[in-house]
Amino acid sequence: MSQTQKSIAVLTSGGDAPGMNAAVRAVVRAGINKGMKVYGVYRGYNGLLNGDVEEMNLRSVSDIIGNGGTMLYTARSEEYATPQGIQRAADFCRSIGVSGVVVIGGDGSFRGARCLTNAGINCIGVPGTIDNDIACSEYTVGFDTAMNTAIQMVDRIRDTAQSHDRCSIVEVMGRRCGDIALQTGIATGATAILVPEVQYNIERDVIARIINTQKTGKKHFIVVVAEGVGGVRDLAKYVEQRLGIESRATILGHVQRGGSPTLRDRVVASEMGFKAVELLEQNIGNRVVAMQGGKIVDLDINEALDMPRVFDEELYKIAMTISI
Numbered sequence: 001m002s003q004t005q006k007s008i009a010v011l012t013s014g015g016d017a018p019g020m021n022a023a024v025r026a027v028v029r030a031g032i033n034k035g036m037k038v039y040g041v042y043r044g045y046n047g048l049l050n051g052d053v054e055e056m057n058l059r060s061v062s063d064i065i066g067n068g069g070t071m072l073y074t075a076r077s078e079e080y081a082t083p084q085g086i087q088r089a090a091d092f093c094r095s096i097g098v099s100g101v102v103v104i105g106g107d108g109s110f111r112g113a114r115c116l117t118n119a120g121i122n123c124i125g126v127p128g129t130i131d132n133d134i135a136c137s138e139y140t141v142g143f144d145t146a147m148n149t150a151i152q153m154v155d156r157i158r159d160t161a162q163s164h165d166r167c168s169i170v171e172v173m174g175r176r177c178g179d180i181a182l183q184t185g186i187a188t189g190a191t192a193i194l195v196p197e198v199q200y201n202i203e204r205d206v207i208a209r210i211i212n213t214q215k216t217g218k219k220h221f222i223v224v225v226a227e228g229v230g231g232v233r234d235l236a237k238y239v240e241q242r243l244g245i246e247s248r249a250t251i252l253g254h255v256q257r258g259g260s261p262t263l264r265d266r267v268v269a270s271e272m273g274f275k276a277v278e279l280l281e282q283n284i285g286n287r288v289v290a291m292q293g294g295k296i297v298d299l300d301i302n303e304a305l306d307m308p309r310v311f312d313e314e315l316y317k318i319a320m321t322i323s324i
Protein backbone atom coordinates (compact mmCIF):
# COMPACT_ATOMS: atom_id res chain seq x y z
CA MET A 1 0.00 0.00 0.00
CA SER A 2 1.39 3.40 -0.90
CA GLN A 3 1.86 5.92 1.95
CA THR A 4 -0.55 8.34 0.35
CA GLN A 5 -3.39 5.91 -0.29
CA LYS A 6 -6.58 7.36 1.16
CA SER A 7 -8.69 5.10 3.40
CA ILE A 8 -12.40 5.57 3.84
CA ALA A 9 -15.14 3.56 5.54
CA VAL A 10 -18.82 2.97 4.95
CA LEU A 11 -21.51 2.07 7.47
CA THR A 12 -25.29 1.70 7.58
CA SER A 13 -27.12 2.98 10.64
CA GLY A 14 -30.65 3.29 12.07
CA GLY A 15 -33.51 1.35 10.51
CA ASP A 16 -32.42 -0.70 7.49
CA ALA A 17 -33.87 0.27 4.13
CA PRO A 18 -34.02 -1.53 0.79
CA GLY A 19 -31.32 -0.04 -1.42
CA MET A 20 -28.76 0.34 1.35
CA ASN A 21 -26.81 -2.51 -0.24
CA ALA A 22 -26.74 -0.70 -3.56
CA ALA A 23 -25.34 2.37 -1.80
CA VAL A 24 -22.68 0.31 0.00
CA ARG A 25 -21.73 -1.31 -3.30
CA ALA A 26 -21.41 2.09 -4.98
CA VAL A 27 -19.20 3.44 -2.19
CA VAL A 28 -16.93 0.39 -2.20
CA ARG A 29 -16.58 0.22 -5.97
CA ALA A 30 -16.20 3.99 -6.48
CA GLY A 31 -13.64 4.21 -3.67
CA ILE A 32 -11.54 1.33 -4.98
CA ASN A 33 -11.84 2.71 -8.48
CA LYS A 34 -10.39 6.01 -7.23
CA GLY A 35 -7.45 4.18 -5.64
CA MET A 36 -8.77 4.25 -2.08
CA LYS A 37 -8.80 1.56 0.57
CA VAL A 38 -12.43 1.01 1.64
CA TYR A 39 -13.49 -0.52 4.96
CA GLY A 40 -16.95 -1.87 5.61
CA VAL A 41 -18.06 -1.13 9.19
CA TYR A 42 -20.46 -3.63 10.72
CA ARG A 43 -23.53 -2.75 12.78
CA GLY A 44 -23.55 1.02 12.39
CA TYR A 45 -21.55 3.17 14.77
CA ASN A 46 -21.09 0.12 17.04
CA GLY A 47 -18.58 -1.19 14.51
CA LEU A 48 -16.38 1.85 15.11
CA LEU A 49 -16.56 1.26 18.87
CA ASN A 50 -15.82 -2.46 18.65
CA GLY A 51 -13.32 -2.44 15.80
CA ASP A 52 -15.77 -4.51 13.79
CA VAL A 53 -14.56 -3.53 10.32
CA GLU A 54 -13.26 -5.32 7.28
CA GLU A 55 -11.41 -4.13 4.22
CA MET A 56 -13.65 -4.54 1.19
CA ASN A 57 -12.64 -5.57 -2.30
CA LEU A 58 -14.57 -5.38 -5.54
CA ARG A 59 -16.04 -8.84 -4.96
CA SER A 60 -17.09 -8.14 -1.35
CA VAL A 61 -20.12 -6.32 -2.74
CA SER A 62 -20.98 -8.72 -5.56
CA ASP A 63 -24.55 -10.02 -5.82
CA ILE A 64 -25.99 -7.63 -3.22
CA ILE A 65 -27.60 -4.96 -5.38
CA GLY A 66 -30.89 -6.83 -5.51
CA ASN A 67 -31.00 -7.73 -1.81
CA GLY A 68 -33.04 -5.99 0.86
CA GLY A 69 -31.59 -5.23 4.29
CA THR A 70 -27.93 -4.33 4.59
CA MET A 71 -24.92 -6.62 4.24
CA LEU A 72 -23.13 -4.40 6.77
CA TYR A 73 -25.92 -4.96 9.31
CA THR A 74 -27.21 -1.92 11.20
CA ALA A 75 -27.80 -0.76 14.75
CA ARG A 76 -29.08 2.01 16.91
CA SER A 77 -26.15 2.71 19.23
CA GLU A 78 -26.73 4.56 22.50
CA GLU A 79 -23.11 4.01 23.45
CA TYR A 80 -21.92 5.92 20.40
CA ALA A 81 -24.13 8.95 21.01
CA THR A 82 -22.08 10.19 23.97
CA PRO A 83 -18.98 12.45 23.95
CA GLN A 84 -16.85 9.45 25.00
CA GLY A 85 -18.38 7.20 22.33
CA ILE A 86 -17.77 9.74 19.56
CA GLN A 87 -14.16 10.26 20.69
CA ARG A 88 -13.53 6.50 20.78
CA ALA A 89 -15.02 6.08 17.31
CA ALA A 90 -12.87 8.92 15.92
CA ASP A 91 -9.76 7.50 17.59
CA PHE A 92 -10.48 4.09 16.10
CA CYS A 93 -10.82 5.60 12.62
CA ARG A 94 -7.46 7.34 13.04
CA SER A 95 -5.87 4.12 14.31
CA ILE A 96 -6.65 2.36 11.02
CA GLY A 97 -5.92 5.43 8.89
CA VAL A 98 -9.53 6.14 7.94
CA SER A 99 -10.00 9.83 7.17
CA GLY A 100 -13.57 9.76 5.88
CA VAL A 101 -16.77 7.82 6.55
CA VAL A 102 -19.90 7.47 4.43
CA VAL A 103 -22.88 7.15 6.77
CA ILE A 104 -25.97 5.65 5.13
CA GLY A 105 -28.99 6.23 7.36
CA GLY A 106 -31.59 8.68 8.53
CA ASP A 107 -31.62 11.95 10.46
CA GLY A 108 -30.31 10.38 13.67
CA SER A 109 -27.38 8.85 11.83
CA PHE A 110 -26.63 12.23 10.26
CA ARG A 111 -26.44 13.80 13.73
CA GLY A 112 -23.93 11.10 14.59
CA ALA A 113 -22.01 11.90 11.38
CA ARG A 114 -21.85 15.58 12.30
CA CYS A 115 -20.36 14.67 15.68
CA LEU A 116 -17.76 12.39 14.08
CA THR A 117 -16.77 15.13 11.62
CA ASN A 118 -16.39 17.55 14.55
CA ALA A 119 -14.10 14.95 16.14
CA GLY A 120 -11.86 15.09 13.06
CA ILE A 121 -13.18 12.39 10.71
CA ASN A 122 -14.85 13.71 7.56
CA CYS A 123 -18.31 12.24 7.19
CA ILE A 124 -20.81 12.29 4.35
CA GLY A 125 -24.47 11.35 4.97
CA VAL A 126 -26.43 9.38 2.40
CA PRO A 127 -30.21 9.36 3.06
CA GLY A 128 -31.24 5.74 3.63
CA THR A 129 -34.56 5.30 5.39
CA ILE A 130 -38.00 4.13 4.33
CA ASP A 131 -39.50 7.14 6.12
CA ASN A 132 -38.55 9.79 3.51
CA ASP A 133 -38.04 12.15 6.44
CA ILE A 134 -34.82 13.92 5.48
CA ALA A 135 -36.02 17.49 4.98
CA CYS A 136 -33.27 18.56 2.56
CA SER A 137 -33.87 15.67 0.18
CA GLU A 138 -36.90 15.01 -1.99
CA TYR A 139 -36.10 11.34 -1.69
CA THR A 140 -34.55 8.82 0.69
CA VAL A 141 -33.29 5.42 -0.43
CA GLY A 142 -35.80 2.73 0.55
CA PHE A 143 -38.98 4.78 0.29
CA ASP A 144 -40.02 3.54 -3.14
CA THR A 145 -39.59 -0.12 -2.25
CA ALA A 146 -41.40 0.33 1.07
CA MET A 147 -44.24 2.13 -0.68
CA ASN A 148 -44.61 -0.55 -3.31
CA THR A 149 -44.74 -3.21 -0.60
CA ALA A 150 -47.26 -1.20 1.39
CA ILE A 151 -49.61 -0.72 -1.55
CA GLN A 152 -49.43 -4.40 -2.48
CA MET A 153 -50.35 -5.31 1.10
CA VAL A 154 -53.22 -2.82 1.24
CA ASP A 155 -54.50 -4.05 -2.14
CA ARG A 156 -54.68 -7.53 -0.61
CA ILE A 157 -56.43 -6.19 2.45
CA ARG A 158 -58.90 -4.46 0.15
CA ASP A 159 -59.75 -7.80 -1.54
CA THR A 160 -60.90 -9.28 1.74
CA ALA A 161 -62.48 -6.04 3.04
CA GLN A 162 -64.50 -5.85 -0.17
CA SER A 163 -65.61 -9.48 0.04
CA HIS A 164 -66.95 -8.94 3.57
CA ASP A 165 -68.20 -5.34 3.23
CA ARG A 166 -65.83 -4.37 5.99
CA CYS A 167 -63.79 -1.39 7.04
CA SER A 168 -60.06 -2.10 7.23
CA ILE A 169 -57.90 0.17 9.31
CA VAL A 170 -54.24 -0.22 8.30
CA GLU A 171 -51.25 1.12 10.22
CA VAL A 172 -48.17 1.86 8.14
CA MET A 173 -44.72 2.89 9.41
CA GLY A 174 -43.65 6.43 10.24
CA ARG A 175 -43.42 7.60 13.84
CA ARG A 176 -42.97 11.28 13.08
CA CYS A 177 -43.43 11.34 9.33
CA GLY A 178 -46.70 10.74 7.47
CA ASP A 179 -45.25 10.34 3.97
CA ILE A 180 -45.68 6.56 3.88
CA ALA A 181 -49.30 6.89 5.08
CA LEU A 182 -50.11 9.70 2.68
CA GLN A 183 -48.71 8.00 -0.39
CA THR A 184 -50.07 4.57 0.54
CA GLY A 185 -53.42 6.18 1.17
CA ILE A 186 -53.59 7.99 -2.14
CA ALA A 187 -52.28 4.97 -4.05
CA THR A 188 -54.85 2.59 -2.56
CA GLY A 189 -57.83 4.92 -2.56
CA ALA A 190 -58.15 5.11 1.21
CA THR A 191 -61.33 6.81 2.40
CA ALA A 192 -59.40 8.41 5.27
CA ILE A 193 -55.72 9.01 6.01
CA LEU A 194 -54.38 9.99 9.42
CA VAL A 195 -50.84 11.40 9.70
CA PRO A 196 -48.89 13.00 12.57
CA GLU A 197 -48.47 16.28 10.64
CA VAL A 198 -52.19 17.03 10.28
CA GLN A 199 -54.42 17.55 13.30
CA TYR A 200 -57.30 15.14 13.04
CA ASN A 201 -60.74 14.68 14.49
CA ILE A 202 -62.07 11.12 14.30
CA GLU A 203 -65.71 12.20 13.78
CA ARG A 204 -64.85 14.61 10.97
CA ASP A 205 -61.90 12.88 9.34
CA VAL A 206 -62.94 9.24 9.59
CA ILE A 207 -66.60 8.75 10.54
CA ALA A 208 -68.09 11.55 8.40
CA ARG A 209 -65.96 10.50 5.42
CA ILE A 210 -67.15 6.89 5.71
CA ILE A 211 -70.79 8.02 6.01
CA ASN A 212 -70.46 10.24 2.94
CA THR A 213 -68.98 7.49 0.79
CA GLN A 214 -71.54 5.02 2.11
CA LYS A 215 -74.29 7.34 0.83
CA THR A 216 -72.93 7.00 -2.70
CA GLY A 217 -73.04 3.20 -2.49
CA LYS A 218 -69.63 2.23 -1.16
CA LYS A 219 -69.68 -0.75 1.18
CA HIS A 220 -66.05 -1.33 2.10
CA PHE A 221 -63.55 1.18 3.36
CA ILE A 222 -59.82 1.52 3.83
CA VAL A 223 -58.43 3.85 6.47
CA VAL A 224 -54.64 4.32 6.46
CA VAL A 225 -53.07 5.44 9.72
CA ALA A 226 -49.43 6.40 10.30
CA GLU A 227 -47.60 4.61 13.12
CA GLY A 228 -47.12 7.99 14.85
CA VAL A 229 -50.91 8.34 15.14
CA GLY A 230 -51.41 4.68 16.13
CA GLY A 231 -54.47 3.28 17.90
CA VAL A 232 -55.73 1.22 14.97
CA ARG A 233 -57.33 -1.50 17.10
CA ASP A 234 -59.32 1.02 19.11
CA LEU A 235 -60.27 2.86 15.95
CA ALA A 236 -61.57 -0.37 14.37
CA LYS A 237 -63.70 -1.04 17.47
CA TYR A 238 -64.98 2.53 17.43
CA VAL A 239 -65.96 2.42 13.72
CA GLU A 240 -67.76 -0.88 14.32
CA GLN A 241 -69.70 0.43 17.34
CA ARG A 242 -70.40 3.86 15.91
CA LEU A 243 -71.44 2.84 12.37
CA GLY A 244 -72.26 -0.87 12.63
CA ILE A 245 -69.68 -1.66 9.94
CA GLU A 246 -67.64 -4.76 10.73
CA SER A 247 -64.05 -3.55 11.05
CA ARG A 248 -60.57 -5.04 11.27
CA ALA A 249 -57.19 -3.55 12.13
CA THR A 250 -53.89 -4.54 10.50
CA ILE A 251 -50.44 -3.32 11.46
CA LEU A 252 -48.17 -3.79 8.44
CA GLY A 253 -45.00 -3.40 10.52
CA HIS A 254 -41.58 -4.54 9.38
CA VAL A 255 -42.85 -6.19 6.20
CA GLN A 256 -42.47 -2.65 4.81
CA ARG A 257 -38.74 -2.57 5.52
CA GLY A 258 -37.71 -5.76 3.70
CA GLY A 259 -37.63 -6.97 0.15
CA SER A 260 -35.66 -6.52 -3.02
CA PRO A 261 -35.14 -2.81 -3.82
CA THR A 262 -37.00 -1.30 -6.76
CA LEU A 263 -35.30 0.19 -9.80
CA ARG A 264 -35.56 3.66 -8.29
CA ASP A 265 -33.92 2.66 -5.01
CA ARG A 266 -31.08 0.82 -6.75
CA VAL A 267 -30.34 3.72 -9.10
CA VAL A 268 -30.64 6.56 -6.58
CA ALA A 269 -28.57 4.61 -4.02
CA SER A 270 -25.86 4.07 -6.63
CA GLU A 271 -25.80 7.75 -7.59
CA MET A 272 -25.74 8.93 -3.97
CA GLY A 273 -23.04 6.48 -2.89
CA PHE A 274 -20.88 7.57 -5.81
CA LYS A 275 -21.38 11.25 -4.98
CA ALA A 276 -20.37 10.66 -1.35
CA VAL A 277 -17.05 9.15 -2.46
CA GLU A 278 -16.43 12.06 -4.83
CA LEU A 279 -16.75 14.43 -1.86
CA LEU A 280 -14.41 12.41 0.36
CA GLU A 281 -11.92 12.24 -2.48
CA GLN A 282 -11.74 16.04 -2.28
CA ASN A 283 -11.37 15.86 1.53
CA ILE A 284 -14.81 17.39 1.95
CA GLY A 285 -16.79 16.37 5.03
CA ASN A 286 -19.87 17.38 7.00
CA ARG A 287 -22.06 17.18 3.91
CA VAL A 288 -25.30 15.37 3.17
CA VAL A 289 -26.02 13.98 -0.27
CA ALA A 290 -29.56 14.83 -1.31
CA MET A 291 -31.96 14.87 -4.22
CA GLN A 292 -33.25 18.30 -5.21
CA GLY A 293 -35.21 18.94 -8.41
CA GLY A 294 -34.45 15.33 -9.37
CA LYS A 295 -30.69 15.99 -9.27
CA ILE A 296 -28.13 14.62 -6.82
CA VAL A 297 -26.60 17.49 -4.84
CA ASP A 298 -24.78 17.97 -1.54
CA LEU A 299 -25.47 20.32 1.35
CA ASP A 300 -23.84 21.32 4.59
CA ILE A 301 -24.95 18.86 7.27
CA ASN A 302 -25.94 21.62 9.72
CA GLU A 303 -28.04 23.32 7.09
CA ALA A 304 -29.58 19.94 6.22
CA LEU A 305 -30.42 19.07 9.83
CA ASP A 306 -31.87 22.53 10.53
CA MET A 307 -34.27 22.43 7.60
CA PRO A 308 -37.89 21.94 8.69
CA ARG A 309 -39.63 19.03 6.99
CA VAL A 310 -42.49 20.22 4.83
CA PHE A 311 -45.48 17.90 4.65
CA ASP A 312 -47.08 17.72 1.21
CA GLU A 313 -50.37 19.45 2.07
CA GLU A 314 -51.32 19.62 -1.62
CA LEU A 315 -51.10 15.84 -2.03
CA TYR A 316 -53.08 15.40 1.18
CA LYS A 317 -55.81 17.69 -0.16
CA ILE A 318 -55.87 15.79 -3.46
CA ALA A 319 -56.21 12.48 -1.60
CA MET A 320 -59.05 13.85 0.52
CA THR A 321 -60.83 15.20 -2.57
CA ILE A 322 -60.66 12.16 -4.81
CA SER A 323 -61.02 9.33 -2.28
CA ILE A 324 -64.76 9.69 -1.92
Ligand SMILES: Nc1ncnc2c1ncn2[C@@H]1O[C@H](COP(=O)(O)OP(=O)(O)O)[C@@H](O)[C@H]1O
Pocket residue numbers: 013014015045075076077078080081082105106107108109110111112113115129
Ligand atom coordinates in the same frame (compact mmCIF):
# COMPACT_ATOMS: atom_id res chain seq x y z
N1 LIG B 1 -27.77 13.53 18.42
C1 LIG B 1 -26.97 12.50 18.12
N2 LIG B 1 -25.64 12.54 18.38
C2 LIG B 1 -24.84 11.52 18.07
N3 LIG B 1 -25.27 10.36 17.52
C3 LIG B 1 -26.57 10.25 17.27
C4 LIG B 1 -27.50 11.29 17.53
N4 LIG B 1 -28.73 10.88 17.17
C5 LIG B 1 -28.57 9.64 16.69
N5 LIG B 1 -27.29 9.25 16.73
C6 LIG B 1 -26.73 7.94 16.35
O1 LIG B 1 -27.33 7.48 15.13
C7 LIG B 1 -27.99 6.23 15.38
C8 LIG B 1 -29.17 6.07 14.46
O2 LIG B 1 -30.15 7.06 14.73
P1 LIG B 1 -31.70 6.74 14.61
O3 LIG B 1 -32.43 8.01 14.91
O4 LIG B 1 -32.04 5.55 15.42
O5 LIG B 1 -31.91 6.26 13.12
P2 LIG B 1 -31.99 7.02 11.74
O6 LIG B 1 -30.62 7.39 11.36
O7 LIG B 1 -32.55 6.00 10.82
O8 LIG B 1 -32.88 8.20 11.91
C9 LIG B 1 -28.29 6.28 16.86
O9 LIG B 1 -28.47 5.01 17.40
C10 LIG B 1 -27.06 6.94 17.43
O10 LIG B 1 -26.00 6.03 17.56
Ligand SMILES: O=P(O)(O)OC[C@H]1O[C@](O)(COP(=O)(O)O)[C@@H](O)[C@@H]1O
Pocket residue numbers: 014015016105106107128129130131173174175227257
Ligand atom coordinates in the same frame (compact mmCIF):
# COMPACT_ATOMS: atom_id res chain seq x y z
O1 LIG C 1 -36.80 -1.03 13.82
P1 LIG C 1 -37.69 -0.48 14.85
O2 LIG C 1 -36.94 -0.20 16.11
O3 LIG C 1 -38.91 -1.29 15.04
O4 LIG C 1 -38.12 0.98 14.38
C1 LIG C 1 -39.29 1.29 13.70
C2 LIG C 1 -39.09 2.61 13.02
O5 LIG C 1 -38.08 2.49 12.03
C3 LIG C 1 -38.57 2.95 10.78
O6 LIG C 1 -39.02 1.83 10.06
C4 LIG C 1 -37.46 3.63 10.04
O7 LIG C 1 -36.99 4.74 10.77
P2 LIG C 1 -35.48 5.15 10.79
O8 LIG C 1 -35.00 5.07 9.38
O9 LIG C 1 -35.46 6.54 11.35
O10 LIG C 1 -34.72 4.19 11.64
C5 LIG C 1 -39.76 3.84 11.15
O11 LIG C 1 -40.71 3.94 10.12
C6 LIG C 1 -40.30 3.15 12.35
O12 LIG C 1 -40.98 4.07 13.15
Ligand SMILES: [Mg+2]
Pocket residue numbers: 014106107108129131133
Ligand atom coordinates in the same frame (compact mmCIF):
# COMPACT_ATOMS: atom_id res chain seq x y z
MG1 LIG D 1 -34.96 8.53 11.48
